[in-house]
Amino acid sequence: MIAIYILWLRQLKRFIRKKASIVGAIGQPIIFLLAIGFGLNPIFSKAGGGNYIQFLAPGIIVMTVLFTSIFTGLEIIWDKQFGFLKETFVAPVKRIDILIGKTLGGATVAMIQGFLVFLITLIAGFRPENIWSLPLAFLFLLLVAILSSALGAAIAARLEDMQGFPLIFNFMVQPLFFLSGAIFPLKNLTPILDFITKINPFSYAVDGLRYSFGGLSVFPIGVSLSVLVVSIVIIFGVGVYQFSKVQM
């Protein structure tokens, strides 16, 4: 337990000490809100979709949590290159505990970022319909954070350096976000897009968060929660396997 705690604490300390990256990480959501949110708002309203900021805000919050968690998970590559991972891996700590510590650390950091962006969306005019639904929203975000953080760690475990990073970012992280229904409604889509969005677990995260905030949703809440929990179990299993195969 203490090993998990110290791994979590290290992640948190590193985050708090990098003030520039905290500010940097909220830059992208702000641009999305301004450019896409306000830019497409008139046309979205005219098409009968209602207020676009209201629709987009949950998607932007999920984006923040997804990106931050995956990057924190991918930091394991840095640990490898700077030799610090060896220090962790020769210690008498179970591989699963290392993964749990890393995942929870990354998830906590992402939750803080997500909360900051939530406040920004409020400034931009986003209004959750019901204050009592916030705990449910929080739960969804936590599941997103854990899922993405474990995903980042599982990928990073077998990568040697950051050269594969653009590949991961452009062919996995970006599609996970853009094809999740974060920026467009999951209705009347072409069959192929419909299929892709339905197998993307983050679609259920965005939808669930939108439901929690009182917006329109496509999937039943129970389905969304189950998909996320099952995804976490699968990715975590993959992560544990990957960690057990690491050789240095």
Added chain:
Amino acid sequence: MEIIEIKNITKKFKDFAAVDNISLTVKKGDVFAFLGPNGAGKTTTIKMLTTLLKPTKGEIFLDSHNVAENPHETRKSFGIVFQDPSLDNELTAYENMQFHAALYGLKKDVYQNRIIDLLKLVELYDRRDSFVKFFSGGMKRRLEIARGLLHHPKVLFLDEPTIGLDPQTRNLIWNYINNLNKAEDVTIFFTTHHMEEVERIAKTVAIIDHGKILIVGTIDEVIRKAGAKTLEDAFIKLTGEEIRDEKANIGLSQMKINQKLNR
């Protein structure tokens, strides 16, 4: 009593055998110098001893634990100072020590005092709250050695611990390691390219080259068997005068460059 038993281990990277069927034993309380030119297989052997790499063939016992089958128990028995730095630069010296202590399951009331003692010993106590990124190479090394000792290991592995250090720091480190071996009976397993360091503290010497053990014995035995005058002579006689590549597993492009340079 043998604290390390290596039985016929081989480590292959694709077709290249970095370690080729070696067997060795190290007695408890020994100061064992593991010598060899660059790329001889020293670091690969240490990585297998410390659970970071799995041998392709063979078995290793460390403190009577089978290293491959029971890595978790094995890890409690040793401490290691790696060849390359392995500190978190974004944490302070104290925090790096604290992280280590927690990973090894030490209780706060135990580790607090021990960290202070060790930091005083390696003369970093005044810098305990500085970030490691501001440390010099020598300071980082000293911190890593202090960290390796934090959990009272039975065996301490040191992979070229004095690389890039000034004579003052080297002196401090070897004095300390020597005392540690005498006072606490910690078995020391180290590699170095400085033969005077070996002559100063080693009780047993092994020379490895091309993944094979060439000779094992006391310093006198090695010198006598090689028919040399000094340990350095014996080393060169046994391993040849040819210059080696920095690393055995370097990339193909680097190998081509080296071939051109060697021409």
